[in-house]
Amino acid sequence: MSHLTVFLEHDAQRPELTTSDPALAAAHLAHVGVLFERLQPDRPLSPGADAEAVLAAYAAPVARLREARRFASVDVIRVTPEMPEAAALRGKFLEEHTHDEDEARLFVEGAGAFFIHTADRVIRVVCGAGDLLSVPAGAPHWFDMGIPPRFTAIRFFTRPDGWVAQPTGNPIAARFPQFAPKSCAASQAEAGLP
Numbered sequence: 001m002s003h004l005t006v007f008l009e010h011d012a013q014r015p016e017l018t019t020s021d022p023a024l025a026a027a028h029l030a031h032v033g034v035l036f037e038r039l040q041p042d043r044p045l046s047p048g049a050d051a052e053a054v055l056a057a058y059a060a061p062v063a064r065l066r067e068a069r070r071f072a073s074v075d076v077i078r079v080t081p082e083m084p085e086a087a088a089l090r091g092k093f094l095e096e097h098t099h100d101e102d103e104a105r106l107f108v109e110g111a112g113a114f115f116i117h118t119a120d121r122v123i124r125v126v127c128g129a130g131d132l133l134s135v136p137a138g139a140p141h142w143f144d145m146g147i148p149p150r151f152t153a154i155r156f157f158t159r160p161d162g163w164v165a166q167p168t169g170n171p172i173a174a175r176f177p178q179f180a181p182k183s184c185a186a187s188q189a190e191a192g193l194p
């Protein structure tokens, strides 16, 4: 269900490009140093599977990525609307920020939207089950879990202290549409996309 939308930095209303073709999305993202792959689990994954089952289902691609990119550790994050802290968690990632390490996420359930801010554009990548995205260190971005938030993802870390963000102070994220999974599906349908 991955979906890529490119906006000019100063026009959050009229996308320059929109596609649901994973190969086209990967090629486009590669130009700005972002890794995108569509992966298949090694074994079937039942809904709501625990962290151990999630990591076992994707054992081979996770091992490959850890070796190739020297990630020291992985974990599994799951956010559902029923969690009391869901709104606070969503807010934590909504401001534009950077990291000293690559931010790599493999989605296994639900969906979420990354917004990557390049020199003059904003690229929104809606990731669903099987989508691997890695934002390079230093790249300004933000992440919207959606309204309501519902996703499970494997996170990769190179540092022992894990996820550390440096806010850029740029309020650009507030100008771009929030991620609402239903409205996103509707806009894809309007554009004639699968």
Ligand SMILES: [Fe+2]
Residues within 6 Å of the ligand: 097, 098, 099, 103, 141, 142, 143, 165
């Ligand atoms: Fe981040």
